[in-house]
Amino acid sequence: MTNPSIDIVNLTKTYGSFTAVANLNIKIEGPKCVGFLGPNGAGKTTTLKMLTDLIMPSSGQALINGENVHTHKRAALASVGTLIETPEIYPSLTPREALNMVAEMRGVPKAERKKQIDEAVSEVRMGEWMDKRVGKFSKGMKQRICIAAALLNDPTILLLDEPTTGLDPRGMSEVRDIVKSLKKRNRLIFMSSHILSEVADVCDEVAMIDHGKLLVYDTLPNVTAKFSGDGNVVEVGLLKSVDLAFVTSTVSRISGVDTAEIIDDKKLRIKFTGGLDVQASILSDLLKQNVSVLSYRPAASALEDVYLNLIKETL
Amino acid sequence: MSDASRGIASTFTQLVTMTKYSFLNYLRARRFLVMVLLVAIVNVVLTAAVAYTRSAVFLNSALAFYGTWWGGFIDIFILLTVVFFGGDAISGEFQNKTGYYLVPNPIRRSTIYVGKYLAAFIASTLILALFAAFTLANGLYYGMGVPTQFLESFLFAWLYLLTALSVTFMFSSLFKTTSISILITVLLFLFVFNVVDELSTVLLKIEPWFSITYAEGIVANILTNPFPPHFVPAVTTGAAARFSFPTYNASIIEGLAIMAIYLVATALLGLVLFERKEFN
Numbered sequence: 001m002t003n004p005s006i007d008i009v010n011l012t013k014t015y016g017s018f019t020a021v022a023n024l025n026i027k028i029e030g031p032k033c034v035g036f037l038g039p040n041g042a043g044k045t046t047t048l049k050m051l052t053d054l055i056m057p058s059s060g061q062a063l064i065n066g067e068n069v070h071t072h073k074r075a076a077l078a079s080v081g082t083l084i085e086t087p088e089i090y091p092s093l094t095p096r097e098a099l100n101m102v103a104e105m106r107g108v109p110k111a112e113r114k115k116q117i118d119e120a121v122s123e124v125r126m127g128e129w130m131d132k133r134v135g136k137f138s139k140g141m142k143q144r145i146c147i148a149a150a151l152l153n154d155p156t157i158l159l160l161d162e163p164t165t166g167l168d169p170r171g172m173s174e175v176r177d178i179v180k181s182l183k184k185r186n187r188l189i190f191m192s193s194h195i196l197s198e199v200a201d202v203c204d205e206v207a208m209i210d211h212g213k214l215l216v217y218d219t220l221p222n223v224t225a226k227f228s229g230d231g232n233v234v235e236v237g238l239l240k241s242v243d244l245a246f247v248t249s250t251v252s253r254i255s256g257v258d259t260a261e262i263i264d265d266k267k268l269r270i271k272f273t274g275g276l277d278v279q280a281s282i283l284s285d286l287l288k289q290n291v292s293v294l295s296y297r298p299a300a301s302a303l304e305d306v307y308l309n310l311i312k313e314t315l
Numbered sequence: 316m317s318d319a320s321r322g323i324a325s326t327f328t329q330l331v332t333m334t335k336y337s338f339l340n341y342l343r344a345r346r347f348l349v350m351v352l353l354v355a356i357v358n359v360v361l362t363a364a365v366a367y368t369r370s371a372v373f374l375n376s377a378l379a380f381y382g383t384w385w386g387g388f389i390d391i392f393i394l395l396t397v398v399f400f401g402g403d404a405i406s407g408e409f410q411n412k413t414g415y416y417l418v419p420n421p422i423r424r425s426t427i428y429v430g431k432y433l434a435a436f437i438a439s440t441l442i443l444a445l446f447a448a449f450t451l452a453n454g455l456y457y458g459m460g461v462p463t464q465f466l467e468s469f470l471f472a473w474l475y476l477l478t479a480l481s482v483t484f485m486f487s488s489l490f491k492t493t494s495i496s497i498l499i500t501v502l503l504f505l506f507v508f509n510v511v512d513e514l515s516t517v518l519l520k521i522e523p524w525f526s527i528t529y530a531e532g533i534v535a536n537i538l539t540n541p542f543p544p545h546f547v548p549a550v551t552t553g554a555a556a557r558f559s560f561p562t563y564n565a566s567i568i569e570g571l572a573i574m575a576i577y578l579v580a581t582a583l584l585g586l587v588l589f590e591r592k593e594f595n
Contacts, residue, residue, distance in 0.1 A: 055593040076421075084419055092340050106322075107323040
């Protein structure tokens with residue numbers, strides 16, 4: 001399988017004198033999850049719509065796996081699963097029919113169709129609703145069916161526009177799990193979201209735009225290292241709790257650490273100065289000190305700092 | 316690279332899929348049931364009326380029977396079916412956001428458009444066939460047989476249905492609001508085309524060869540014997556002169572040609588409009 005890629009080249013969308021997206025350039029290659037962030041009206045959904053033929057660019061190109069979406073749509077979207085805004089399904093169809101419709105369009109062989117649909121539906125936990133009419137479903141239930149549709153034919157790329165919108169907390173968590181499992185299966189996920197903790201949780205890289213212009217595109221740790229006003233912050237999930245004395249006497253003294261605090265009995269928050277190498281060496285030191293680390297990731301609040309700093313600067 | 320090697324269905328398969336599921340959606344929609352009920356009610360009332368009155372208007376001859384029963388009502392039913400099945404067919408994809416489920420797939424927009432059009436045509440044909448079945452059953456009961464003119468009229472009505480749906484789909488592609496596209500369709504077929512026909516004939520004394528409703532006249536006219544003359548001048552003497560206006564009747568060739576031109580032109584224009592329409 002070739003490396004999945006999204007190449008946005010000088011992409012521009014104007015409506016009269018208003019520029020929704022201005023000369024946007026982003027090249028994403030390989031299996032990873034990229035969070036697409038920006039305030040309302042920044043141009044996130046417009047960009048995703050140009051990547052899926054829902055709107056046409058005023059100029060520039062949207063390429064998926066090297067194919068231009070607007071001149072070679074079928075080739076470009078052949079291996080792409082999408083969820084843009086909150087799609088509606090013909091109300092008189094059942095999820096089984098709606099998913100069969102997409103599976104047939106996408107060329108899922110007849111012999112595999114049932115298996116693929118059953119798998120996709122079980123991922124979004126809608127199995128018991130398969131033969132009910134979609135018209136009677138709640139927004140969250142429809143969103144789950146649309147996510148299942150995006151997973152059909154095992155796409156190498158997923159374009160998701162605020163995929164947890166309309167879902168209850170359990171649904172949001174399930175979607176995050178789906179995205180994480182797709183990452184493990186070497187898929188490229190380009191996902192817009194307003195929920196920074198969600199992005200910090202599932203994404204490897206972030207692209208931020210405002211007023212249609214790209215502000216930054218880099219790995220999550222690099223972005224937080226470069227732009228967080230309060231320095232870098234990582235949250236450490238623990239298997240066993242540690243006491244305050246250990247945190248102040250040992251963790252706080254690790255090279256690069258500015259402060260360390262206990263958030264709850266199984267979670268630490270460490271503020272540090274430096275880049276990825278420092279972040280890695282802190283983890284290494286924690287392990288040497290026999291701290292039972294369950295998770296280690298940039299804190300959502302660090303991303304929030306970056307977001308607020310960058311967006312503020314463009315106002 | 317072929318569709319198969321990319322792992323996507325062929326355009327023809329996608330067209331069949333689009334038609335199949337759109338048709339299923341039409342078939343289960345309340346408006347399909349409403350149309351079936353309307354056809355049934357009108358035909359039951361007609362059956363009872365003819366059985367009770369034994370009116371010569373119906374029973375005088377086979378052509379009188381089919382001309383009054385079928386020719387007198389089928390145009391309004393075609394209008395209703397195109398409004399019900401085509402009025403919001405494309406605008407609904409935007410307003411109801413169903414387009415967001417379909418368009419971002421590896422499928423051409425033209426395939427979606429044509430698939431929906433074929434589905435609407437099949438659903439409308441079922442309504443047309445139901446009306447024809449009621450008409451035929453009564454015609455056979457009263458010993459009228461099946462004149463070839465009725466079969467021709469059915470085919471003309473079928474072509475008119477195909478054309479009227481194409482016009483409706485084109486107007487549906489112009490708007491993103493379903494109520495507006497339905498209203499425009501109703502106004503066009505009920506008033507605008509007819510008013511333009513009358514103005515053209517009465518005031519300008521020009522044959523309304525540019526009008527789809529003028530062409531549709533052949534559906535009923537084929538059931539009159541003899542076929543009405545192309546031009547009937549106004550009465551110029553006597554009391555009737557005050558209320559008499561000239562009349563044009565499309566010949567069969569003319570009617571078919573006008574419908575064919577409308578069909579091709581509006582289908583192309585509708586496709587172009589849908590290709591360029593943005594989901595924003």
